Amino acid sequence: MNILLMFSWPFMQRALVAGVLVSLCAALLGVPLVLKRYSMIGDGLSHVSFGALAIAVALGVTPLYFSIPVVILAAFLLLRVADHPRWNSDAAVAVMSASALAIGILVISRTTGMTTDVDSYMFGSVLAMSKADVGLSVLLCAAVLALFALNYHRLFAVTFDESFSRATGLKADRYNTLLAVLTALTIVLGMRMMGAMLISSLVIFPALTAMRLFRSFRGVILSAAVTSVACFCVGLTASFTLSTPVGASVVCVDLAVFLAACLFSALRR
Numbered sequence: 001m002n003i004l005l006m007f008s009w010p011f012m013q014r015a016l017v018a019g020v021l022v023s024l025c026a027a028l029l030g031v032p033l034v035l036k037r038y039s040m041i042g043d044g045l046s047h048v049s050f051g052a053l054a055i056a057v058a059l060g061v062t063p064l065y066f067s068i069p070v071v072i073l074a075a076f077l078l079l080r081v082a083d084h085p086r087w088n089s090d091a092a093v094a095v096m097s098a099s100a101l102a103i104g105i106l107v108i109s110r111t112t113g114m115t116t117d118v119d120s121y122m123f124g125s126v127l128a129m130s131k132a133d134v135g136l137s138v139l140l141c142a143a144v145l146a147l148f149a150l151n152y153h154r155l156f157a158v159t160f161d162e163s164f165s166r167a168t169g170l171k172a173d174r175y176n177t178l179l180a181v182l183t184a185l186t187i188v189l190g191m192r193m194m195g196a197m198l199i200s201s202l203v204i205f206p207a208l209t210a211m212r213l214f215r216s217f218r219g220v221i222l223s224a225a226v227t228s229v230a231c232f233c234v235g236l237t238a239s240f241t242l243s244t245p246v247g248a249s250v251v252c253v254d255l256a257v258f259l260a261a262c263l264f265s266a267l268r269r
Helices: 002-008 010-035 039-059 063-083 091-110 114-122 131-150 154-159 162-167 171-192 202-214 216-243 245-266
Strands: none
Touching: 002 039, 002 216, 010 039, 010 063, 010 131, 010 245, 039 063, 039 091, 039 202, 063 091, 063 131, 063 171, 063 216, 091 131, 091 154, 114 162, 131 154, 131 171, 131 202, 154 162, 154 216, 162 171, 171 202, 171 245, 202 216, 202 245
């Protein structure tokens, strides 16, 4: 009855729908990113989104619509750096991440200060999700599901052997770009609830957990999707019940499930 009462609130309904959809998108996109060793891109984009948010608040414009093009541009740049033989991709992500975070903090300190709105973007808030966010989450989820349903075998090829894919005429850059853009959109939408500091965990944890349990690409994708959605629902319920931040609650549940999967994998071996 407490759970039914909890989801009778409109803000909880919006949080549940948007959170489930964003968690599903993050898990699906996270599998190829982790397998391609691009997982740190998610962390870098989350810090870029915070820097863009700070500038948007200082300029008095809508943070969501300002952050989306900025984070997409950052995703393009990080993708180009990752493919460049003369650059260290991890160092590039670290530089962009630290720079965006520093710029965001400086802008906030010189303008509005740490307001409630900025705090909710940085650490997440269950009250932050609006009907527009839910609508955008539905569109994003439809795009991600369409990408995987229509291009599953191409994504498989690009993920595991990009050089061979290029040799066979497959446009690997196109699929890498799609992954980067959709990941950027997922991070921008998810940071309202999870916070810019924690949203990258939705990309990384479910994929790592699924890899401890399954060996096939299809099994990892399905397991990551189910794990991510289940962990978000448990974390959201725990957040409401215990009056804890929703982002931190979800990440702790993800961590517990990941550790359990590691233990199970060790015992099975």
